[in-house]
Amino acid sequence: MLAWxxxxxxxVQTRVLIAIENEYRAxxxxxxxxxxxxxxxxxxxTVELDWLEGELARLDPExxxxxxxxxxxxxxxxVELSLDPTRPTKxxxxxxxxxxxxxxxxxxLAVIDDADGLPRSRGSREGRVP
Amino acid sequence: MSETRSIERSGTKxxxxxxxxxxxxxxLGVVLEHHAGFxxxxxxxxxxxxxxxxxxxxxxxxxxxxxxxxxxxxxxxGDGIELLxxxxxAAPGVPVLGITADGAHGPRAQALRAGASEVLATTASGxxxxxxARRLGG
Numbered sequence: 001m002l003a004w005x006x007x008x009x010x011x012v013q014t015r016v017l018i019a020i021e022n023e024y025r026a027x028x029x030x031x032x033x034x035x036x037x038x039x040x041x042x043x044x045x046t047v048e049l050d051w052l053e054g055e056l057a058r059l060d061p062e063x064x065x066x067x068x069x070x071x072x073x074x075x076x077x078x079v080e081l082s083l084d085p086t087r088p089t090k091x092x093x094x095x096x097x098x099x100x101x102x103x104x105x106x107x108x109l110a111v112i113d114d115a116d117g118l119p120r121s122r123g124s125r126e127g128r129v130p
Numbered sequence: 131m132s133e134t135r136s137i138e139r140s141g142t143k144x145x146x147x148x149x150x151x152x153x154x155x156x157x158l159g160v161v162l163e164h165h166a167g168f169x170x171x172x173x174x175x176x177x178x179x180x181x182x183x184x185x186x187x188x189x190x191x192x193x194x195x196x197x198x199x200x201x202x203x204x205x206x207x208g209d210g211i212e213l214l215x216x217x218x219x220a221a222p223g224v225p226v227l228g229i230t231a232d233g234a235h236g237p238r239a240q241a242l243r244a245g246a247s248e249v250l251a252t253t254a255s256g257x258x259x260x261x262x263a264r265r266l267g268g
Contacts, residue, residue, distance in 0.1 A: 034156070
């Protein structure tokens, strides 16, 4: 994880995992740094796509931004990020699904903010949206 | 994005960001402003938008001035290279950092011939991009 990608407050509100293949490492790390800068209450971690499952289990993030569809387990929010701006990014947030072609930063931040407001007890995690 | 957008912050150096992927372009602007000392950014997602920015710059509109250009070389239709050539002509003193997902040597060499100051692959780290932007635009 990049030190400059981390949120800066001592009390972390939302854990965000950014998982994108190494071919687009720059995207992965810059997106993480941007979120960490604009939402200092988040803890942002980056991971190469092949390590996704292990990091999901280890970190149990509330929000996942990933170039792969949602897999096993449930999360408050899963953003299946399209690296092709002409194809839609698929968003699953608290049971609601939506799509956004050429996702804007504002939309991604809104997903993180909305996820931050959703119930997140261990019990409720188990009931999260796949 | 339908038109060129300028974002002003407190610093003095400004960066032109050209990428058709809105999220990456926008977060790169945030990161360069917070971690590389840039005070603002001009955003463009296509060759047409860059042309508009260059026209505004030529007309002396301060909001479209920039000290560095960061260009996605993989814009649709090969526009990235054409854009580089136009940038070189319109703003010869402005360094250009090219970014490409094509790891082959061809596009990189082509971009350097067209006037890019430096070319990084998308496999580069975020820190490498920030360091290159700081070095070229500083």
